[in-house]
Amino acid sequence: MTSRTVTLNVPPEAQFARTVRMTAANLAVCCGMNVDDVEDVRIAAEEGFVYACATRPQTCDIAFELASDKMDMDFTLGEEDPDEASDASGEPQPIDLIEVLLDAVCDDYSLGPDGMTLHLSKKIGAENA
Numbered sequence: 001m002t003s004r005t006v007t008l009n010v011p012p013e014a015q016f017a018r019t020v021r022m023t024a025a026n027l028a029v030c031c032g033m034n035v036d037d038v039e040d041v042r043i044a045a046e047e048g049f050v051y052a053c054a055t056r057p058q059t060c061d062i063a064f065e066l067a068s069d070k071m072d073m074d075f076t077l078g079e080e081d082p083d084e085a086s087d088a089s090g091e092p093q094p095i096d097l098i099e100v101l102l103d104a105v106c107d108d109y110s111l112g113p114d115g116m117t118l119h120l121s122k123k124i125g126a127e128n129a
Contacts (some may be wrong), residue, residue, distance in 0.1 A: 054082035
């Protein structure tokens with residue numbers, strides 16, 4: 001598969017978490033990921049979106065990079081440094097918990113050098129770190 005990029009632009013509101021989660025899962029299937037990898041991508045996308053929303057961006061832009069061996073997700077962030085975020089149900093969730101979940105389901109997650117992008121990566125068939 002040639003590398004392809006799909007972008008999604010959604011309001012940074014909890015009610016759009018399902019849209020992000022389902023889009024990511026569908027794109028993971030397009031990459032040829034197995035059921036376990038698709039589930040990891042689905043969780044990563046939702047947690048990445050929750051994290052992004054907590055930074056208060058004006059819009060949440062997500063770039064999904066599809067490749068033959070992995071899928072990357074880049075979330076635009078706002079300028080606020082969050083201590084906690086609200087999950088899709090509106091319940092508060094500590095940022096530390098989000099980071100633990102991302103570490104468990106992603107092969108790589110990091111903040112961009114400028115601190116304005118959250119990068120998540122899931123390799124096809126790879127064991128998580």
